[in-house]
Amino acid sequence: MLAAYLQYWKINLLTMAEYRADFFMWFGFTVVYHGSALAALAVTMLRFPSMNGWSLREMFFLYALWMTAHELHNALFFNVVSVPEYIREGRFDRFFVRPFDTLFQVLTVPSRTFPDGLILGIVTLSIATNVAGIHATALTILTIAAVVCGGAGIDLGISLFVAALSFWLIRVDTLRWIVMSLEQDFTRYPISIYTRGVRIVLAYVLPFAFMNYFPASYFLGKHDTAFGLSPEVGLLTPLIGLLWTALSYAFWNVGLRHYQGTGS
Amino acid sequence: MTPFTPYIEYARKAFAREATYRIELIAEIGSLVLRVYLLRSLWTALYTHNVAPMGLPLHSMITYTTVALLMSLVLEVDGTRVIREKLREGGIAVDLMKPIVVPFAYFSDGIGQTLVHAAAILPSLLFALLLVHIDVPSLPVIAIFFCSFALGYGVNFFVNFLMNGVAFWTLETFGLQLIVRWISDLLSGQILPLSFFPGWFGRAVFALPFAAIYSTPLLIYVGIIPPAKWGAALAVQAAWLAATTGASYLLWRAASRRVVVQGG
Numbered sequence: 001m002l003a004a005y006l007q008y009w010k011i012n013l014l015t016m017a018e019y020r021a022d023f024f025m026w027f028g029f030t031v032v033y034h035g036s037a038l039a040a041l042a043v044t045m046l047r048f049p050s051m052n053g054w055s056l057r058e059m060f061f062l063y064a065l066w067m068t069a070h071e072l073h074n075a076l077f078f079n080v081v082s083v084p085e086y087i088r089e090g091r092f093d094r095f096f097v098r099p100f101d102t103l104f105q106v107l108t109v110p111s112r113t114f115p116d117g118l119i120l121g122i123v124t125l126s127i128a129t130n131v132a133g134i135h136a137t138a139l140t141i142l143t144i145a146a147v148v149c150g151g152a153g154i155d156l157g158i159s160l161f162v163a164a165l166s167f168w169l170i171r172v173d174t175l176r177w178i179v180m181s182l183e184q185d186f187t188r189y190p191i192s193i194y195t196r197g198v199r200i201v202l203a204y205v206l207p208f209a210f211m212n213y214f215p216a217s218y219f220l221g222k223h224d225t226a227f228g229l230s231p232e233v234g235l236l237t238p239l240i241g242l243l244w245t246a247l248s249y250a251f252w253n254v255g256l257r258h259y260q261g262t263g264s
Numbered sequence: 265m266t267p268f269t270p271y272i273e274y275a276r277k278a279f280a281r282e283a284t285y286r287i288e289l290i291a292e293i294g295s296l297v298l299r300v301y302l303l304r305s306l307w308t309a310l311y312t313h314n315v316a317p318m319g320l321p322l323h324s325m326i327t328y329t330t331v332a333l334l335m336s337l338v339l340e341v342d343g344t345r346v347i348r349e350k351l352r353e354g355g356i357a358v359d360l361m362k363p364i365v366v367p368f369a370y371f372s373d374g375i376g377q378t379l380v381h382a383a384a385i386l387p388s389l390l391f392a393l394l395l396v397h398i399d400v401p402s403l404p405v406i407a408i409f410f411c412s413f414a415l416g417y418g419v420n421f422f423v424n425f426l427m428n429g430v431a432f433w434t435l436e437t438f439g440l441q442l443i444v445r446w447i448s449d450l451l452s453g454q455i456l457p458l459s460f461f462p463g464w465f466g467r468a469v470f471a472l473p474f475a476a477i478y479s480t481p482l483l484i485y486v487g488i489i490p491p492a493k494w495g496a497a498l499a500v501q502a503a504w505l506a507a508t509t510g511a512s513y514l515l516w517r518a519a520s521r522r523v524v525v526q527g528g
Contacts, residue, residue, distance in 0.1 A: 025439040036446045040455050047317055047460050048310040174291040181295045185302050193309035198301070 001104065008108040016114050023114060030117045034067055034124070037188065052192050057132045058220050059189075064128035065144075066187045066212040068121035069151025075115040077156045079106050084166035084173070087259075102256060103160075103249070134219050144219065146238045151211035153241020155183070158206055160248035167255030183208050190217075192226040199226050207244070210237045270364055271372040278376025293384050296333055297391045303329045304396050320457065324486045327399040330392055331485055332454050332478055334385055335413065339420050339454075339477065341381050343374015347428040348438070360520060367425070367516055374421060401485060408494050412481040415501040419476045422508035423448070429512070432519035453479030459488075476504040 016023050041063065045056040054062070083106060086092040095102045129136055129144065162179055166172045182202070191199050191209045202209040203226070217224050218234030304326055311322040320328075347370060350356040359366050392398070401409075427441045449455055452474035461469050469475060480497050483489040489497050 022439075029439045029443055032443045032446050036450045040450055043460050043462070044310070044456055046462055048314040050310075050313040052309050052313060171287055174287055174294065177291045177295055178298065181298050185299060189306060189309075193305045195305070198305075 001100065004100070005104075005108065008110070011110055012113060015110070023116070026114065027116045027120075030071075030120055034063075034120065038063060041188070052190050052225065053222070054190050057128075058216070058222070061128040061132035061134070061220065062190065062212050062216045063188060064121070064125040065147070065216050066151070068118070068125045069148045069211050070155055070183075071117035071121035072148060072152040073155035073159075075113065075118040076152070077107060077159070078113050079109050079111055080156065080159045080163050081176070082106075082109070082111075083163035084170075084176070087166050088170060092259075103252060129219075132220060140219070143235070144215075147215040147234070150238030150241035151215075153238070153245045154207055154211055157241065157244025157246075157248040158183075158208075160245070160252055164248065164252040164255040167259045179206065182206060183211075187212055190226070192224075194226075203227065207240055210234075210240050271368055274369050274372035275376035275379075278373040279379055280376075282377045282380040289380070289384055292337065292381070293388050293391065296337065296384075296388045297395070299333055300330055300392045301395050303333070317460075319488060320459075320486070323397065323399055325457075326396050328457060328482055328486050330396055330398050332482055334389060334392070335416075335478060335481070336454060337381050337384050337388060338378055339417065341374070341378050342424050342428075342441075343377055343421060344370055344425045344428040346370055346373055347425070348431045351431050366520075367512070370425075371421065378417075399486070401487060404491070405484065405487070408498075409481050409485045412484050412498055412501060415498065415505055416477045416481050418505045419473055419501065419508055422505070422512045423473065423477075425512045426508065426515060429515045429519055432515075432522050448474045448477070451475070452477040453482060457483070457488075473504045473508060476501040 038060065041059055042056060045051065045059065049055065051059055083092070086106070095105045098105060125144070125148070134140060158179060162172055162176050165175070183206075186194070186198070186202060187208050191202050191213050194202070199209075202213075209226075213226070214224070214229075215234035215237050216222075218231040221231070224231065224233075307322060307325045307329065311325070316322065347356070350359060356366075359369065362369075400406075423444075427444055430440065451458075451469050451472055454477075458469045458475060458479050459466065470479070480489070480501055484494065484497065
């Protein structure tokens with residue numbers, strides 16, 4: 001299985017070398033996507049220096065933490081998003097006749113995914129850590145790395161859960177859009193700016209706040225004003241990521257047993 | 265049969281085609297309402313903890329943001345995407361042979377698609393009003409706002425036309441187009457008022473065509489552009505409309521000589 005996985009990345013990298021113009025275009029796309037989000041944040045905070053007690057430097061770290069976790073998820077698990085499409089078009093069934101785990105096969109469909117976003121994320125996070133004045137000891141760096149992996153796990157767990165729902169429901173696009181919007185837009189700001197119901201959703205139901213808000217509060221030594229939790233909860237991220245991935249994988253397997261194809 | 269009949273037919277066809285994606289339309293309304301909530305939370309938090317900028321109190325800011333989101337329902341429709349698709353699939357050759365003015369046909373197609381999305385404005389507005397209060401200016405202001413919005417719609421259409429027209433030279437334009445879209449979202453005043461940009465850059469953004477798309481109608485709506493300056497503001501928009509139309513005409517003339525068959 002490992003050999004097959006390495007082979008998959010080898011093919012990806014060879015494709016990248018072949019379609020160089022494409023690669024640069026998508027790299028530019030990733031840069032502009034995150035760049036315009038950060039630029040909007042910076043311009044806003046020139047006028048309004050305090051975001052519920054968070055400074056621009058701290059907000060930069062908050063964003064970079066989410067960005068890196070999300071890009072790690074995109075680099076390794078992006079294909080999960082395509083599952084509803086595979087099922088709708090009947091392309092999912094071929095995964096049953098091959099001697100590999102179905103999820104593994106979904107993750108290794110060649111799709112020209114390059115880890116460019118991840119590299120950009122790591123660079124941005126390093127800069128942001130510095131800018132935010134976090135003292136970077138070896139232990140801190142390892143903890144941040146663990147949080148990023150945990151964040152990617154949360155991302156994977158939730159997208160796998162939505163994908164698994166499509167074994168029962170043919171159309172999950174609407175749900176997926178709303179979940180994506182909750183993740184991409186709502187994680188940009190400290191959750192303390194939202195009303196209580198939304199905070200609860202982001203902390204306990206779809207725990208996107210553990211991708212960045214709670215761990216960032218911990219690293220920056222800020223008080224959590226959303227729930228008044230102790231800052232150490234931010235260290236739970238890897239555990240929550242693992243838990244969500246495990247539960248979603250179990251749910252995925254239940255879905256697989258239920259799955260009968262759409263007949264297309 | 266008048267000379268306009270084929271174009272009205274194009275618009276009707278596009279309307280019917282686009283209207284079949286009902287679930288996407290519901291998703292669009294859902295994600296818009298989420299963003300209205302998000303931006304209400306954001307600006308409320310920012311205004312609570314900082315000094316409000318001159319001339320733009322919180323209620324104006326929330327009105328600005330909400331109206332911008334409603335406008336985006338219409339302005340984010342890329343009516344000329346059809347050019348790219350037709351180029352890829354070869355349909356453009358057939359269209360060029362028909363006794364029609366092809367850009368007009370595509371414009372009608374775009375109008376048809378736009379009308380479907382315009383139908384989402386009313387339900388979106390009703391849901392938005394559950395979350396926020398929107399200032400309603402006097403009737404003349406609203407009338408001028410709609411004139412300015414119409415000019416902005418034209419500029420937006422031709423900017424898209426130019427972007428899609430690039431596909432005549434390089435077929436892979438999707439990434440490029442998304443890049444331009446995000447830059448233009450930021451520089452058009454959709455995400456934040458252009459007056460927030462600092463220094464010379466703040467003055468330069470007003471001189472770009474993007475400002476004609478969102479910023480001008482919105483500043484008229486919230487009253488930052490006073491009645492005395494309406495004429496000048498609309499004139500600048502009209503100038504941009506003329507410039508982008510002219511550029512589109514030149515591009516189209518050069519491009520239609522370049523149509524090459526790429527097989528398939």
